[in-house]
Amino acid sequence: MAKKPSESSEALARLKKSQSSAHPDTSAEQSLTSGTSAGDDADKQPQAAKKSAARPSTGEKVTVRDRLNAWLDSFRGPTQEDIERAIAETPDRLQARWEKLQDDRRKAREEQERLQQLALDIQEAKEALETQRERESERMARLEREQAALARRRQQERETEALLKAARELESDDIPAPENRPMLQRDDEYLSDEELLERARQNLPEWQRLERLVTKARAIEAQTPPPPPEDQLEEVDDGEEVVLPFPEPVTDDPEPQHLDGFRRITLSISWVLFVVVGLFALGWMGPWPSIVDAHDGLYQGSTSLMSMAAWHVLAWPLLWALMMVYTLYQWAPSQISAMRNRATAWYVSNAMLLASGTILLAHFQDYGLEIITSCGAVVLLYRAVKNLNVYTERTSKERFLVDVPIGAFTGWMLIFSATTVFTGMAAWNISDLLFIPEIIWAIIATLILLVLLSQLSLTGRGRMSVVLGFTFGLSAIVGSRLFGENNSFLLVGIALLGLFVILAATENRRYQISVAEKRAMEHLTYIDSDDNYSAQ
Numbered sequence: 001m002a003k004k005p006s007e008s009s010e011a012l013a014r015l016k017k018s019q020s021s022a023h024p025d026t027s028a029e030q031s032l033t034s035g036t037s038a039g040d041d042a043d044k045q046p047q048a049a050k051k052s053a054a055r056p057s058t059g060e061k062v063t064v065r066d067r068l069n070a071w072l073d074s075f076r077g078p079t080q081e082d083i084e085r086a087i088a089e090t091p092d093r094l095q096a097r098w099e100k101l102q103d104d105r106r107k108a109r110e111e112q113e114r115l116q117q118l119a120l121d122i123q124e125a126k127e128a129l130e131t132q133r134e135r136e137s138e139r140m141a142r143l144e145r146e147q148a149a150l151a152r153r154r155q156q157e158r159e160t161e162a163l164l165k166a167a168r169e170l171e172s173d174d175i176p177a178p179e180n181r182p183m184l185q186r187d188d189e190y191l192s193d194e195e196l197l198e199r200a201r202q203n204l205p206e207w208q209r210l211e212r213l214v215t216k217a218r219a220i221e222a223q224t225p226p227p228p229p230e231d232q233l234e235e236v237d238d239g240e241e242v243v244l245p246f247p248e249p250v251t252d253d254p255e256p257q258h259l260d261g262f263r264r265i266t267l268s269i270s271w272v273l274f275v276v277v278g279l280f281a282l283g284w285m286g287p288w289p290s291i292v293d294a295h296d297g298l299y300q301g302s303t304s305l306m307s308m309a310a311w312h313v314l315a316w317p318l319l320w321a322l323m324m325v326y327t328l329y330q331w332a333p334s335q336i337s338a339m340r341n342r343a344t345a346w347y348v349s350n351a352m353l354l355a356s357g358t359i360l361l362a363h364f365q366d367y368g369l370e371i372i373t374s375c376g377a378v379v380l381l382y383r384a385v386k387n388l389n390v391y392t393e394r395t396s397k398e399r400f401l402v403d404v405p406i407g408a409f410t411g412w413m414l415i416f417s418a419t420t421v422f423t424g425m426a427a428w429n430i431s432d433l434l435f436i437p438e439i440i441w442a443i444i445a446t447l448i449l450l451v452l453l454s455q456l457s458l459t460g461r462g463r464m465s466v467v468l469g470f471t472f473g474l475s476a477i478v479g480s481r482l483f484g485e486n487n488s489f490l491l492v493g494i495a496l497l498g499l500f501v502i503l504a505a506t507e508n509r510r511y512q513i514s515v516a517e518k519r520a521m522e523h524l525t526y527i528d529s530d531d532n533y534s535a536q
Contacts, residue, residue, distance in 0.1 A: 152183075159184045162193070162200040169201070176207050249394040256337040263345050264330050270349040271327045275320050277356035281363040282313055291359055295366045298423060301480030304431060305442040305488050306422035308476035315412055315472055316359070323352060326405035340391035340402070347384035348406060351377045355413060358420065368424025374417040381410040382456070385466070389459045404465040407456075411469025414452060415477070418445050442491050450498040457502055462510035467503055474499060 156178045163175040175181075184199045185191045191199065276285075283290035291299055292310045301309045326348070335341050354377035361370040384406055393399045422442070425431050431438040449470075456466045474495055481488045 155183065155185060158193070158196060159200065162196045163204055165197055166200040166204045170204070172208070174208055174211065175204065176211050180211070181207055247390065247392050249392045250339050251394060253334075253337045253339065260337050260342070263342070263349075267327055267330055267345050267349045270352040271320075271323055274323065274352040274356045277360050278316050278320065281356075281359040282316060288363065291363045294363045295427075298366060298427060299362060299419075301476075302485040304419075304422035304426040305438055305481065305486060305491055306418050306445065306477060307426075307480055307486070308416075308419055308473060309480040309484070312473065312476035315416075315476075318472075319355075319409055319412060322405035322408055323348075325401055329401040338391075340388060340393070340398075343387035343391055344384040344402075344406065347380040347387070348409070351380040351384070351409070351413070354380065355409075358416075362420065362423075366427050368420075368427055370420045371417075371424045374413065374420045377413050378410075378417045381406065381413055382452075385410055385456050385459070385463070392460070399461075403460070403463065407463045407465030408469035410456060411453070411466040411471070412473055413469075414449060414456075414466075415470050415473030418449055419473070419477070421445070439488060439491065442488070443494055446491065446495050446498065450495075450502060454502050454505070457506045458509055461513050462506045464506055464510065467499075467506055471499060471503075 160175065160178065162184070164173070167173055167175050184196060184203065279285035280288060281291050283293070288294075290313065292313060297303075299307065301307050329335060330341060330345060354373045357373040358370045358377065361373060388403055388406065393403060422431070422438075422445070425433065431441075433441060453466065453470050457463045478492050478495060480486070481492050
C-alpha cells in the first residue's frame with residue numbers, strides 16, 4: 001500500500017501551481033528550465049545510485065518514502081528570490097499597494113486643501129481685525145470730536161456768562177456772539193470762574209467797540225449802491241448761439257488712393273491744354289490771328305448788346321495764372337486725399353477743357369458751337385462751387401489757393417457764356433428772337449446772370465472771388481455799351497445797379513461772419529449740427 005506524500009511535497013506542488021497561474025507567459029522559460037533540470041537530473045542519477053548502493057553497505061534500510069523524497073529532491077525547486085517575487089507580485093498585494101498609494105495621495109490633497117483653507121481663514125481674520133481696528137479708530141476719533149465740541153460749547157457758555165456779568169457791570173447787555181469772538185481761555189490752560197470773569201472785564205470793552213464798527217460798516221455797505229463797471233465789453237449771453245451758415249470743416253482726410261494721383265495728373269494735363277489752346281486761340285502762338293479779329297471781328301464789342309470790349313482777352317492770362325496756382329497746390333501733401341478736392345477737382349478739370357474748346361471753337365468756326373462748351377463749363381463750375389460749400393475750407397491757405405481760383409474762373413465763365421450766346425444769335429441773325437427786341441433779351445439775360453451770381457457769392461463766408469471774375473467781364477460789356485457803337489444806357493444801369501447790390505450783400509455777409517467768429521468763438525455752431533441739414 002502506497003504511502004501519502006509528505007507535507008513538503010504538497011507545499012511544493014501548491015507553489016508551482018500558483019506560479020503557473022500567476023505567470024502564464026513564463027511557460028517557455030519553464031520548458032527551458034525543465035530541459036536544463038533534466039540534464040542536471042541525468043547527472044545526479046549516478047550520484048543517487050551511488051547513494052542507494054552505499055546505503056546497503058552501511059546497513060540502512062531504504063524505504064519507498066525515502067526513494068520518493070529522493071526522486072522529488074532531484075527536481076530543481078524555486079529560489080528564494082523567485083519565492084519572494086511571487087509572494088510580492090500577487091494581484092491582491094498589487095491591489096493593496098495601489099489602494100494605499102491612492103489613500104496617501106488623497107490624504108495629501110486633503111492636507112493641502114486644509115492648509116489653504118486655514119491660510120484663507122487667517123487672511124480673513126486679519127482683514128476683519130483690520131476693519132474692526134479702522135472702525136474703532138473712526139469711532140474713537142468721532143467721540144473725541146464730539147467731546148471736543150461739547151467741551152467747547154460748555155466753555156463758550158461759561159465765557160458767555162462771564163461776559164454778561166462784565167457787561168452788566170458796565171450797564172450794558174451787548175456782547176459778541178460766540179462765533180464772532182475768540183475764546184477767552186486758551187487750549188493749554190484752565191481758568192476758574194473768577195479768573196474767567198476778570199479776563200472778560202479786560203476784553204469786553206474792546207470787543208464791543210469792534211462790534212459797533214463792524215455793524216456800522218455793514219449798514220453803510222448795504223445802503224451804498226455798487227459802482228458801475230468801467231470799460232465793460234459786451235459779452236455774449238451763455239444761452240446764445242451763433243450759427244455759422246456753412247458746415248464744420250472736415251479735418252480728417254481719408255486714406256490716399258490711386259485715383260487721387262490720377263486726378264492730379266489729369267488736372268495738370270487739363271491746365272496745360274487750357275494754356276496752350278488759349279495761346280493759339282488768342283493769336284499769341286502760331287500763324288492764326290486773335291479771336292477778336294477772327295470771322296471779321298465777330299467777338300469785337302459791337303456785335304451784340306452782350307459783346308465785350310476787345311481788351312476782355314486779358315482775362316485769360318489771369319485765369320491761367322490762377323488755375324496754375326490751384327493746380328500746383330493740389331500736389332501739396334495736405335491736399336492729396338482732401339475730401340473737397342475729390343469733390344471739385346474733376347469738375348474744374350473738365351471745365352478747363354471745355355473753356356479751351358470754347359475759345360478754340362470761337363476762333364475757328366462761326367456756327368455758334370462755342371455756346372455748348374461755354375454753358376457746359378458754367379454748369380460744371382457751378383457744381384464745383386456747391387461742393388466747396390459742402391466741404392468748408394480748413395485754413396486760410398485753402399481759401400486763397402482753392403476757393404479764389406475756382407470762384408474767379410466761375411464768375412468769368414458765367415458772364416462769358418452770355419457773350420457767346422448773344423454772339424451766336426447775332427451770327428444767326430436772330431437777335432430779335434420771337435420778335436422781341438434784343439434789349440429785352442439782354443436785360444432778361446442780365447437779371448438771370450445776377451440771380452445766379454447771388455446764389456454763388458452769398459455762400460460760404462461770402463465768395464467775393466466769383467463777384468470779381470463776373471465784374472471783370474461785365475466791365476468789358478459796360479465799357480463797350482458806353483463807348484462803343486452799340487450803346488445801351490438802360491442795360492448798363494440795370495447791370496451796374498444789380499452788381500452793386502450783390503457786392504454790398506456779399507461784403508456784408510463776410511463782415512457779419514467775421515464779427516461773429518471774433519466775438520463768440522466759444523458759442524459757434526455750424527449749420528450741419530442741425531439734424532435737418534442736408535448737403536446740397
